[in-house]
Amino acid sequence: MASSSTYNSPCAACKFLRRKCMPGCIFAPYFPPEEPQKFANVHKIFGASNVTKLLNELLPQQREDAVNSLAYEAEARVRDPVYGCVGAISFLQRQVQRLQKELDAANADLLRYSYTDIPPASLSVPPGLAAFQHVPQRQFTARFGNEGTGFYRQSTTTAYSFPYALPWTDTSSEDISEGGGGGGNL
Secondary structure (H helix, E strand, O other): OOOOHHOOOHHHHHHHHHHOOOOOOOHHHHHOOOOHHHHHHHHHHOHHHHHHHHHHHOOHHHHHHHHHHHHHHHHHHHHHHOOHHHHHHHHHHHHHHHHHHHHHHHHHHHHHHHHHOOOOOOOOHHHHHHHHHHOOEEEEEOOOOOOOOOOOOOOOOEEEOOOOOOOOOOOOOOOOOOOOOOOOOO
16 A cells, blocks of 8 residues: 655645644555545544554554454444444344254255155155055154354254155164254244
8 A cells, every 4th residue: 555645745644633744654554635534433432642553563564454353343342332343243242143043944944845745665655645555654853053163052952754765764863864954843
């Protein structure tokens, strides 16, 4: 980023602090005069003195990322003084969990519907009457989320029964829905 002092216009920080923007101003590359609210938020939350100390302690190639992080956190704190960006992160994590549950339910529905349309090969029932035959129900267990990562909370094991025989013959109690085939009403 070019220094704002080359344009004869003080950077947003110096303008806000009502001081002369010197050629070596530490704020100039990161707080251009076109973005005065960016520095105003950072100053309100962290203070100009603290930001100056922080920028002086960092390597020049790290400063832009630090200023962007400070600006993001400051804007989040202005919007939500209690939680800041943690509130936004928590909201997004809850949304991801909800969408993962919806995806698991949709996968279970797809599995259910894909096997409902196929009549059992061992029975000689006309296709129009296949829906009226009695098929023994099987149950399987499903767990949601990624096991061991800690990002998704593993739900308690839930049993689901389907009105058709499942194509596999494994009757063990292991999780047979690996890969997102679970779902249900949660």
